[in-house]
């Protein structure tokens with residue numbers, strides 16, 4: 001069975017074609033700057049890479065171009081688009097309606113639309129992607145895999161904010177959590193590595209990429225997570241601030257420079273903060289590592305790295321306390337999978353809690369699966385490359401096979 005996975009952003013379309021159930025990647029690619037000048041498509045088949053610089057004025061043209069690449073005699077892997085049996089779509093927000101992947105019907109479409117208010121930058125392009133795929137592949141089942149779904153098991157005490165209860169009832173203000181596909185995939189993978197049924201594993205999962213989030217997983221289910229009502233909450237990220245005192249916002253608004261500039265403050269918190277905001281150098285952890293090595297321990301790059309690790313450690317402690325028993329702490333995402341120094345720092349001085357990093361194993365493990373804890377560590381420390389697209393393909397296959 002051939003499954004196409006589509007992740008449609010406001011100006012990009014990521015895709016990956018799978019042969020299931022083997023989860024073999026047949027082809028993949030990315031259409032960038034859709035609707036903007038300089039649009040292009042990068043298509044990959046095995047080790048071959050094809051770059052097409054051409055006008056992609058909208059998502060409809062983008063999807064058609066992707067399907068024509070998949071079936072082209074020079075670049076393709078299919079003889080006809082009819083070989084595609086199902087399409088899995090990444091959808092950012094499913095609100096409180098969905099705790100699992102769903103076959104897309106009118107009800108699901110309506111829900112995604114209703115949640116656009118909660119995720120105005122993400123749900124509308126997700127909907128466009130679904131509609132364009134439906135038009136291009138009539139009759140092919142479509143599945144929505146929601147970023148929020150895995151966190152729908154949070155207990156009320158964890159997902160409510162201590163605002164007046166009406167804020168929840170009237171405006172749906174609560175913690176939703178994001179990166180759910182990544183935390184769900186890692187939970188399944190960690191259970192397999194630990195040799196335990198999924199419903200018996202307790203984990204602290206740390207997705208550290210450009211966007212960062214952590215989850216506390218009890219019995220295979222998310223019971224708390226760092227992102228909140230939006231993906232701005234929780235950890236310090238590449239350009240996002242994460243948790244700050246909410247009173248900072250009205251305080252800034254009271255200053256002449258920021259009077260009535262809500263959009264600017266929003267941009268500051270989302271695009272100009274985090275690693276970039278503190279270092280003034282880059283949002284990229286590799287650049288900060290290089291700059292800190294060059295500029296020394298008093299540099300702002302070093303400070304940004306220290307703050308990043310401090311905040312991860314803060315939540316590791318919090319989630320260990322919430323879970324009581326922890327089988328493993330898991331690292332994934334670009335920084336989690338590759339950043340040995342960051343991993344070591346996040347878990348430093350935790351011997352008393354049964355967390356011991358094996359320095360050598362940690363140093364040598366980059367970008368692949370492994371255990372970096374010492375033999376004496378009570379809690380395993382796992383590095384697991386995340387595979388959100390593969391997880392979406394699996395969910396789609398399971399619903400459509």
Ligand code: ADP
Nearest residue numbers: 208209210211283284285286333334335338339
């Ligand atoms: P996204 O959230 O956009 O998918 P990624 O998961 O690819 O991002 O993570 C990007 C981050 O991973 C960047 O900060 C990058 O510097 C970091 N990263 C990648 N490789 C390394 C490395 N070898 N050491 C430290 N950080 C790394």
